[in-house]
Amino acid sequence: MNISEKTKIPLEILVATTNRTSLGFIYKMFKNNALEDYHILIINQTSKERLLHSETKNIRVINSFEKGLSRSRNLAIQNAFGDICLLADDDVVYLEHFEKPILESYNKLTDADIITFKTLTSVKKPYSNYPNQVTSLDRFYRKVLSIEISFKRESVLKNNLKFDELFGLGSVFQDGENRLFLNEVVKNKQIKAYFSPEYIVMHEPLSSSDDVASDRFIFARSALNYKLHGVFVWLYVFRLIASLLRKRLIKMNEVSSKIKVANQGIKTYKDLKHGK
Incomplete structure (x- = not known):
């Protein structure tokens, strides 16, 4: 039928x-x-x-x-x-x-x-x-x-x-x-x-979720972890970056830029939630 x-x-x-x-x-x-x-x-x-x-x-x-x-x-x-x-x-x-x-x-x-x-x-x-x-x-x-x-x-x-x-x-x-x-x-x-x-x-x-070393992913994942874990978000950010280094998906000279991307993701989420 x-x-x-x-x-x-x-x-x-x-x-x-x-x-x-x-x-x-x-x-x-x-x-x-x-x-x-x-x-x-x-x-x-x-x-x-x-x-x-x-x-x-x-x-x-x-x-x-x-x-x-x-x-x-x-x-x-x-x-x-x-x-x-x-x-x-x-x-x-x-x-x-x-x-x-x-x-x-x-x-x-x-x-x-x-x-x-x-x-x-x-x-x-x-x-x-x-x-x-x-x-x-x-x-x-x-x-x-x-x-x-x-x-x-x-x-x-x-x-x-x-x-x-x-x-x-x-x-x-x-x-x-x-x-x-x-x-x-x-x-x-x-x-x-x-x-x-x-x-x-x-x-x-x-x-798309497998591109874990991209700025897009780190930006989004940092916002997600802030939503889930609040002030403990940086524990998850540093754990992610350490994992990327260990797997050789990023180089040491990229760490600073990735942390900036993570910070921007967190800030953007905060601004959106508080209507800024």
Whole structure:
């Protein structure tokens, strides 16, 4: 049965993209599956001159004139219909019948509000060093990719969970949105969150978050650590810089400039929070 004929939507994929005028990218994402079997909501951040339209019943499109990945995620959550939602980027490829381990995991973990899964790289290797069994997410959430996050829509809305719109690609701080979102999840004692060791999606081996020696990353990560740890932020800054030195990702003569970037990230976050 075509999913557009169903009155209940068990799973909806929430896709973030930018400046699209054609649905061609969706067919690439679902090349291992029958596209008509899935319900999809696309948030297309674009301009009024570059709109995306869908004539397909199971694919909805919202053209948004805002910027920022976190804003896209929040808009998708507010407009989703699915009982269970799966976050998606426009450069992933879903494994064949990827929905089965997702739905089966929620059937087994009956108290779960959020479940994250595994990503396979395009060279057929695990994206990360994943646990080999179902585990509470509080032991693993710092390494989770957004494309691995699924959730019960009603639970997220009920608990007013949102992505911090100051963080994420296209925002002031271009990293850290997943960490902050899941940090709120594991702090909330009303939410049950798990990791399930099932592959659902394929992605290139590197992501924007892997560029850990860049000014962009250090600027964002310093702001994130200030938000999380306040006056103890510099412990995390120095630990990050020491790690970069140890791994030879930066040189000693770059340390001073990296500390300045970190300080600017902290200052920018403070200014934004205090309305300066």
